[in-house]
Structures are given as C-alpha cells and as structure tokens.
Amino acid sequence: MITPLQTPPQAIVYPDSDGQPMADNTLQFEWIVFFKDNTEILLADNPNVFVAGDLLWYPVEGDPKIRMAPDLMVVFGRPKGYRGFYKQWEEDGIPPQVVVEVLSPGNTLKEMAHKLEFYDQYGVEEYYLFDPHKNDLSGWLRSKDGRLRVIETLDGWISPRLQIRFDLSGEPLRIWRADGDPYLNSVEREAQRQRERQRALQAEQERNQAQQERDEARRRAEALAQRLRDLGVDPDTL
Numbered sequence: 738m739i740t741p742l743q744t745p746p747q748a749i750v751y752p753d754s755d756g757q758p759m760a761d762n763t764l765q766f767e768w769i770v771f772f773k774d775n776t777e778i779l780l781a782d783n784p785n786v787f788v789a790g791d792l793l794w795y796p797v798e799g800d801p802k803i804r805m806a807p808d809l810m811v812v813f814g815r816p817k818g819y820r821g822f823y824k825q826w827e828e829d830g831i832p833p834q835v836v837v838e839v840l841s842p843g844n845t846l847k848e849m850a851h852k853l854e855f856y857d858q859y860g861v862e863e864y865y866l867f868d869p870h871k872n873d874l875s876g877w878l879r880s881k882d883g884r885l886r887v888i889e890t891l892d893g894w895i896s897p898r899l900q901i902r903f904d905l906s907g908e909p910l911r912i913w914r915a916d917g918d919p920y921l922n923s924v925e926r927e928a929q930r931q932r933e934r935q936r937a938l939q940a941e942q943e944r945n946q947a948q949q950e951r952d953e954a955r956r957r958a959e960a961l962a963q964r965l966r967d968l969g970v971d972p973d974t975l
Contacts, residue, residue: 751801752793753821759791761841767922768839768869772809775912775920779899780811787815789823794833796859798826805855809837813898825859832860835898840868853877857885863898872908 760766773790780786788811797803810833812823825832836856840849849866856864857877864877864885876888878897888894892905901920904911912920921929962972 749799749801751795751804751822751824755793755804755806757806760839761843764869765839765841768867769808771920771922772837772839772867774923776809776811776899779901779914785814785816787812787817787820787823789820792820793822794825795822796825796832798824805852807833807836807856808839809835811835811898834862835865835896836861836863837865837867840866840870842870853885861885863896867910869909872905872910874903874905874910 777788793806795804812833814831815828862879866875874891877885880886895902900915902913965972
C-alpha cells in the first residue's frame with residue numbers, strides 16, 4: 738500500500754500593508770501626523786506604551802482578513818519599538834485601548850460604521866473620530882455593559898487614558914495636556930522652540946550684562962581704593 742504524501746500546511750501571511758494610502762489629502766495627513774506625534778511626545782517617558790499611526794492591527798490569530806489600520810492607536814501595557822504590524826496574540830492579547838480616525842471626504846458611512854463595529858467588537862476603550870473639514874469631533878467610550886457608547890459632549894471632555902482635554906470652543910480643534918501644555922503641529926512646535934531659544938539667549942545676555950556691570954563696579958571700587966592708599970588714606974577705615 739502506498740501512503741500518499743502529506744502536503745505541509747502553508748504559513749499564514751499577515752501583510753504589513755493594506756494597499757491603501759495613509760491619507761487622501763494634505764489636511765487629513767496633517768491631522769493624522771498631529772495626533773500621532775503629539776501623543777508619542779505625551780507618552781515618551783513611559784516605556785510600556787506603544788503608539789502607532791496607520792499600522793495594521795490583527796486581532797485574531799489565523800485570520801489575516803480581520804484587520805484594521807487606525808490612523809492612531811495607543812496600546813498601554815506594550816513596549817515601544819518597531820513593528821511591521823500589530824498581532825494582538827503576540828502582544829499578550831492586549832488590544833489598542835485608544836484609537837483615533839481622521840475623516841476624509843472619501844470615507845463612506847458604511848466604511849465608518851464598519852470601523853466602529855470593529856473597534857467595538859475587538860476591545861477598544863476609547864474611539865475618537867475627527868472631521869478636520871468641519872472641525873467636528875465624535876467619540877465613543879466603553880461602558881459598563883461592555884459596549885462602545887457615544888460620548889454626548891466632547892467639548893471639555895478629558896480622555897480617561899490619555900488625560901488630554903478636547904477644546905471645541907474655536908477652530909481648529911485644540912487639545913490640552915494634563916500639564917497645561919497644548920498639542921502643537923510641527924510649525925507651532927518650531928515657533929515655540931525658537932521663542933524659547935530667543936528667551937534663553939536674552940536671559941543669557943542679561944546675565945552677561947549684569948556680570949559686566951558688577952565687574953566694572955568692582956574695578957572702579959578697587960581703583961578708588963588704590964587712589965586713597967596713594968594719598969595715605971586707608972580705605973578700610975572709611
């Protein structure tokens with residue numbers, strides 16, 4: 738009897754790209770970078786928080802078709818570091834707790850409903866959807882019943898995980914850290930750096946000027962004391 742050859746099982750491939758662009762337009766891209774960079778800066782000192790933008794997240798082992806690439810995802814309890822994708826079963830089973838999506842005109846209601854359903858099903862605690870064209874922010878928070886529920890008022894809302902406050906009182910959206918510092922885009926951050934540099938230079942100049950004035954006063958006092966000694970007067974007795 739001839740035993741048929743066994744075909745070895747094929748390895749499951751988890752692509753590191755979904756073939757979709759990160760953004761559809763410059764405004765959407767700027768806001769994606771804004772959220773990602775500032776959140777990364779916010780959590781830079783915590784080695785056990787992973788922050789990523791447009792990274793494929795696979796929540797179910799063995800099914801690469803179940804996946805999503807949030808514009809921003811934040812995972813508390815996982816170390817920083819390079820990843821080509823986020824396989825949840827290789828990350829202690831921890832799903833992203835915070836997800837942000839930046840809306841583009843090309844996004845459909847069906848697509849966004851699917852994303853909300855996905856994030857609800859696979860354990861996201863906080864989900865924020867921002868439309869930069871309308872300066873409109875929506876949010877969902879996982880409630881005690883285990884489902885993502887709409888956050889009724891976002892103006893002044895503080896993220897339970899990130900401790901950032903959303904300010905919708907003007908345009909565009911402003912976000913404030915717990916320490917009172919705002920989220921800044923790269924241009925604002927550079928302008929702030931330049932202002933701080935200018936203040937530091939001015940403070941240094943003022944310190945140098947004050948030191949020069951003290952040195953000059955000391956030289957004058959020493960010269961006067963020497964003239965008094967030349968006249969036979971002990972300046973220490975005056």
